[in-house]
Amino acid sequence: MINKIILWMIFVRVLIKFLYFKLTNKAISNKERIIINHLFSKSFKFSNKSINDRLIVIKFFKSFFKIKVIKSKTIFSYGFPIIFDSNSKSKEIRLEYIKHYKGHENLNFISYQNLLYFESYLQKIFFLILILPLVLFSFFVSQFYENRSSFALIFEYPIVLNNLINKLKSNNINELYYFSIFEKESNFFSDFIMKNNVLVNKISSDTPLALWNQNIICNNLILCNYYQREEYDFYKDSILTETIEFWGPELSFNYKNLYNNDTSTPINTLGFYSTASWVRDIKGHINQGVDFLLMEKEVLNCLKSILVERKNLKLYIFLHPKEKTNEFFSKSLDHYQKTLGLETNFELVNEQLSNAQLFDKVDLAVAFNSTLIHERLYCGFKSVLFPNNPEFPIVNSTISGICANSKEDLKELILESLDLSINEFFNKHDLISYTYRNIK
Numbered sequence: 001m002i003n004k005i006i007l008w009m010i011f012v013r014v015l016i017k018f019l020y021f022k023l024t025n026k027a028i029s030n031k032e033r034i035i036i037n038h039l040f041s042k043s044f045k046f047s048n049k050s051i052n053d054r055l056i057v058i059k060f061f062k063s064f065f066k067i068k069v070i071k072s073k074t075i076f077s078y079g080f081p082i083i084f085d086s087n088s089k090s091k092e093i094r095l096e097y098i099k100h101y102k103g104h105e106n107l108n109f110i111s112y113q114n115l116l117y118f119e120s121y122l123q124k125i126f127f128l129i130l131i132l133p134l135v136l137f138s139f140f141v142s143q144f145y146e147n148r149s150s151f152a153l154i155f156e157y158p159i160v161l162n163n164l165i166n167k168l169k170s171n172n173i174n175e176l177y178y179f180s181i182f183e184k185e186s187n188f189f190s191d192f193i194m195k196n197n198v199l200v201n202k203i204s205s206d207t208p209l210a211l212w213n214q215n216i217i218c219n220n221l222i223l224c225n226y227y228q229r230e231e232y233d234f235y236k237d238s239i240l241t242e243t244i245e246f247w248g249p250e251l252s253f254n255y256k257n258l259y260n261n262d263t264s265t266p267i268n269t270l271g272f273y274s275t276a277s278w279v280r281d282i283k284g285h286i287n288q289g290v291d292f293l294l295m296e297k298e299v300l301n302c303l304k305s306i307l308v309e310r311k312n313l314k315l316y317i318f319l320h321p322k323e324k325t326n327e328f329f330s331k332s333l334d335h336y337q338k339t340l341g342l343e344t345n346f347e348l349v350n351e352q353l354s355n356a357q358l359f360d361k362v363d364l365a366v367a368f369n370s371t372l373i374h375e376r377l378y379c380g381f382k383s384v385l386f387p388n389n390p391e392f393p394i395v396n397s398t399i400s401g402i403c404a405n406s407k408e409d410l411k412e413l414i415l416e417s418l419d420l421s422i423n424e425f426f427n428k429h430d431l432i433s434y435t436y437r438n439i440k
Contacts, residue, residue, distance in 0.1 A: 001119075004162055005126055011158035011192075012134050018188075019134075019151075023141045031217065034238050035187045038215040039150065043184050046149040053148065057139040060152035064128060067159070069118045074110060076171040082108040084164065086180035093251065097203075098177055100253035108173065112183070115163040116156060131155055150184050157185050161192060168198055175199045182212035190217045202241075204228050206249045206371040210391035214238050224249050225374040226434045230397045248436065249375045255356045259379050261438045263360050265422070268312050270414070271362030272303060273355065273372050276320035278335055279328050292368075292388065299366060299386050300339050302411050307344040313418075315346040316362050318355045364417050366410075369393075380437035382425045384413050401429040 018036050021028050028036070042051065050056055076082070081104060083094045088111040098104055118124040135155065142151035168176070176193060178186065181202050190200045194217075202218035209216075209231040221241040223229055229246060232239060248256065277292040307313055323332045333348060340346055351358065356375050359365075364382045367373040369392045376383045377399075385403045387393065393400045402417075404410035417425055426432050426439045 001123060001126075004123065004166070005130070007162045007165070008127060008130055008158045011161060012131060015154050015157065015188075016134055016137055019137055019141045023144065030237070031191070031240060034215040034217055034240060035191060037238070038187045039154070039184050040145070040147070041150060041184060042147045043149045043153060044182075045153065051147055051149045054143060056148050057135065057142050057152045060149075061135050061155060064131075064155060067116060067118060067124065069121055069124055071119060072117065072163070072167075074114065074167070076108045076110075076167065076173070077106050079172045079174075080104075080106040080108055081175040081177060082110060082168065082173050083177045083179065084110055084112075086112050086183055088114060090179065094177070094179055096253050097247075097250055101247040107177075108171070110164070110167065112160055115160040115167075117163070118159070127159065131158070153184055157188060160185075161189050164189070165193065165196055168193070168196065173198065176201065178202045178218065179205070181205070181216065187215060187217040194219060203247075203250070206374055208369070208392050209235060209239075210394065211389065216241065219243070220245060222247055225378055227374065227393070227397065227399050230399075231394055234394045234397075249371070249378055251354075251356065252375070252378065254354070255359075255375075255379070256436065258357060259360065259381075259437060263380075263437075265360050265363040265381065267363060268310075268314065268418075269362040269364070270303065270306070270313055270315045270418075271318060271365040272299070272315060273318050273365060273367040273370065274320045274323060275368060275370070276322040276328075279320070279322045295368070295386065295388055297339065298407055299368075299410065300336075302407050302414070303366065304340045304344055306411060306414060307340070307346070311345070313345065315340075315344065316349050317346060318349045318358070324350055364414065366414060377431065377434045378436065380422065380426065380435035380439055382417055382420070382422055384410070384417055386410050398430050398434070402431070 018039060021032065022036055022040055083098060085094055091109050095107055095109065098107055118127065138151045138154060142148040174197060176198050178190065178200055194200050199220065200218045201220045201222055202216060203222045204213060204224050206224050209228050214235050216239045218241050220243045223244060223246045226246065232244065275292055275296055277296045281293045303315055307315055317336060319332060323329060336346065336348065349358065355372055359376050359379050359381045364384065365376055366384055368388045369385055373383050373385060383402065387403050393403050402413065404413050420428065423439055426435065432439055
């Protein structure tokens, strides 16, 4: 228990230091700047209302009295690499991903939530006393910022990190695969884990680094699509890594074998990947500073005008999971008929297979920036994007050539792309490196 208390004291002291640097903007090292920028950025663990709650720090601290007291029963394979993720629901997917690209047969897994516990009530009392200065200082500093929730989350970090490091040491584990690196603690954790002589591999996930992962610290960075390689060059001042690897999207092991060099697509077919913005609007979920409902209507109107001009084209709308629910599926057809008109040739795709397993169903797909569209490019299928985030794409990136800047650009890009073969499309836009298929 003495060792745990010592580690807690170290973690708490460092967090207080980071709070001081955040408040005063004192000159700090590049590594500390990266940790702080990520540590105190917006968190997705709280509602929009809670994020700006001036009392969120105090309210969150009260929840600590409910943290469980248990004797951990997690059994690890001694000496084998460990996967660390935000929750245990993703365990099987993470295991398959690492096995597919790295070949590891023996892997351990632990999640953040699995590590949020005390081993005794005495230990819990000591921690709650020890953390009080951090709570008070964090509450004070949070009053000067809008995104206050991240100042509350730091109380959990000493508990989770302490338990994680102890498990690494006791099981002689010297390599870790780190997922969900968008979580605010990822660089704070990585720094301490690396100091304990554990090799940290961070998996970038499928979304652009610009959205949540501009700040990264690790030994080895595993990129999931080639666009991220261009982003790395753009954001390299805030990414500290010794080496870089390129694997593929996180679910690519599920569909990569479905497509080969001979895979073709039916001519005169268009696809649209829905974001279910109209469903989110009904439920009041959209609050990201972008009017997704309006943007999706603009894209659908563009597709409608193309279908009216080219009667030989057929549009396939790949429904979002939210549209496939019992509550909204029956309303989906009505929604798209009203938007596209009864005279247009379109069909809703509502198959049990994932959209990534249906890439060859259409010749050209239109979408907003999403995981799915990067997966489609990775599999070597024609795609054009209507960007919905000012951070995407980065200036002069290869993918910029298939991103429309306006409704007019989108229509022109779609019509041009329909007349190109897959080979011609990927060569014209210099996208050969984006796919694993042998496109020449």
